[in-house]
Amino acid sequence: MRYSGFKVLVQGLTGNRGWAPVWRTPDPRPAYDIVIIGGGGHGLSTAFYLAKTHGLRNIAVLEKGYLGGGNIGRNTTIVRADYSLPGNSEFYSHSLKLWEGLERELNFNVMHSQRGVIRLFHSDGQRDHYVFAGNAIANRGDGAELLDQDGLRRLVPYLDYDNARFPILGGLLHRRGGTARHDAVAWGYARGADGLGVDLVQNCEVTGIDIRNGAVTGVQTGRGPIRARKVAIVVAGRSSQVAAMAGLRLPIESHVLQAFVTEGLKPVVNHVISFGMGHFYISQSDKGGLVFGGDLDFYASYAQRGNLARQEQVMEAAMTLMPMIGKARVLRSWGGIMDMTPDGSPIIDKTPVDGLFLNAGWCYGGFKAVPASGEAFAHLIATGRPHPVARRFRLDRFRSGHLIDEEGAGSQHNLH
Numbered sequence: 456m457r458y459s460g461f462k463v464l465v466q467g468l469t470g471n472r473g474w475a476p477v478w479r480t481p482d483p484r485p486a487y488d489i490v491i492i493g494g495g496g497h498g499l500s501t502a503f504y505l506a507k508t509h510g511l512r513n514i515a516v517l518e519k520g521y522l523g524g525g526n527i528g529r530n531t532t533i534v535r536a537d538y539s540l541p542g543n544s545e546f547y548s549h550s551l552k553l554w555e556g557l558e559r560e561l562n563f564n565v566m567h568s569q570r571g572v573i574r575l576f577h578s579d580g581q582r583d584h585y586v587f588a589g590n591a592i593a594n595r596g597d598g599a600e601l602l603d604q605d606g607l608r609r610l611v612p613y614l615d616y617d618n619a620r621f622p623i624l625g626g627l628l629h630r631r632g633g634t635a636r637h638d639a640v641a642w643g644y645a646r647g648a649d650g651l652g653v654d655l656v657q658n659c660e661v662t663g664i665d666i667r668n669g670a671v672t673g674v675q676t677g678r679g680p681i682r683a684r685k686v687a688i689v690v691a692g693r694s695s696q697v698a699a700m701a702g703l704r705l706p707i708e709s710h711v712l713q714a715f716v717t718e719g720l721k722p723v724v725n726h727v728i729s730f731g732m733g734h735f736y737i738s739q740s741d742k743g744g745l746v747f748g749g750d751l752d753f754y755a756s757y758a759q760r761g762n763l764a765r766q767e768q769v770m771e772a773a774m775t776l777m778p779m780i781g782k783a784r785v786l787r788s789w790g791g792i793m794d795m796t797p798d799g800s801p802i803i804d805k806t807p808v809d810g811l812f813l814n815a816g817w818c819y820g821g822f823k824a825v826p827a828s829g830e831a832f833a834h835l836i837a838t839g840r841p842h843p844v845a846r847r848f849r850l851d852r853f854r855s856g857h858l859i860d861e862e863g864a865g866s867q868h869n870l871h
């Protein structure tokens with residue numbers, strides 16, 4: 456069923472009885488050409504582009520829970536292309552272009568809103584760094600403007616500019632950045648892939664990876680064995696555990712990242728604001744809730760909840776930046792499991808096992824990557840060659856030394 460304003464009107468007038476389920480719920484078949492482990496944003500977008508761009512149809516996505524129940528439905532929804540280093544820079548620039556046409560491509564409202572992302576600076580040194588970053592972003596054509604304090608005050612008057620410890624001197628504005636509705640991205644890709652014949656199998660945990668003579672032959676699942684010529688691991692925070700089923704040890708640590716949302720308020724935060732000294736970021740959802748987060752909890756864990764010490768630190772950062780937030784009541788907090796690489800950049804590559812592919816290491820920035828990651832991973836799986844925008848995301852870079860040190864820290868807590 457194609458969605459349109461006209462359909463919404465007709466359905467509204469006829470009791471909303473004509474909507475079809477958004478995707479099928481098939482039982483797994485005994486064999487597929489390609490099995491994708493993980494029904495998060497990256498797994499679903501990979502399936503969609505395999506079917507759409509490469510015309511492949513005999514594909515299953517195996518999800519141990521429900522579609523969109525992982526990090527794709529747990530993040531703070533920030534979409535931006537303000538990276539500076541070769542590798543990340545061209546990849547996220549490409550991803551942003553895909554975002555800009557995504558709703559049309561999927562015929563699904565993912566509520567992509569280019570409201571602008573502002574990174575604040577609080578010292579001359581930080582301003583110089585943002586000048587460098589801004590030039591890199593502007594040279595690529597993704598748009599960056601350096602705002603002095605007066606320019607920033609006109610856009611965001613409610614910040615505490617004269618904070619004694621962290622005075623706000625200005626900001627770097629990336630107008631094409633913004634937010635999108637996170638779970639709608641999963642639903643849109645799921646609907647698109649299902650419409651092209653991909654089987655989306657929920658409640659189907661992969662418990663083993665079958666390998667014969669160095670090549671993958673299938674997977675073991677809670678719903679029986681499934682044969683496959685190609686298997687793709689796309690399980691974000693569970694990457695190390697699933698890769699271990701194939702005897703692989705990944706350069707990844709899993710850490711918890713928390714997010715918070717307040718009660719609905721009238722529109723007040725019209726951009727995404729990122730606090731340069733406190734690792735704090737905030738936006739306002741279309742329902743009115745303030746959505747914000749901070750740093751990792753900084754201990755390895757597979758729990759999808761966080762600890763109180765980090766919550767206190769995030770609230771302190773919020774109060775330092777915009778004291779008026781103290782009047783808002785926090786409704787919910789939650790945690791997701793981050794697949795942290797040592798350099799903070801992802802992996803899209805083949806593994807040493809023939810036919811086994813890996814997409815992982817998105818750290819806390821993989822939401823904005825979903826379109827380009829799916830497209831690049833599908834290209835790799837279908838053709839055996841890396842996509843031009845993802846060719847530096849190699850698994851062996853930690854051995855060869857070709858790191859993409861955007862974060863300069865990755866999961867090394869002491870360096871953050």
Ligand SMILES: Cc1cc2nc3c(=O)[nH]c(=O)nc-3n(C[C@H](O)[C@H](O)[C@H](O)COP(=O)(O)OP(=O)(O)OC[C@H]3O[C@@H](n4cnc5c(N)ncnc54)[C@H](O)[C@@H]3O)c2cc1C
Nearest residue numbers: 493495496497519525526527530531533661791821822823
């Ligand atoms: C609090 C928080 C805030 C964030 N904020 C942002 C942000 O603002 N901007 C941004 O760009 N990124 C952000 N991120 C990061 C982003 O959400 C992730 O990098 C990205 O969603 C990970 O990829 P995914 O969507 O495929 O992961 P997931 O949605 O976690 O998908 C992986 C799936 O694999 C499944 N799985 C695991 N093991 C198995 C198995 N054995 N068998 C079958 N299925 C399995 C899981 O159930 C899960 O559904 C944030 C993350 C968190 C937690």
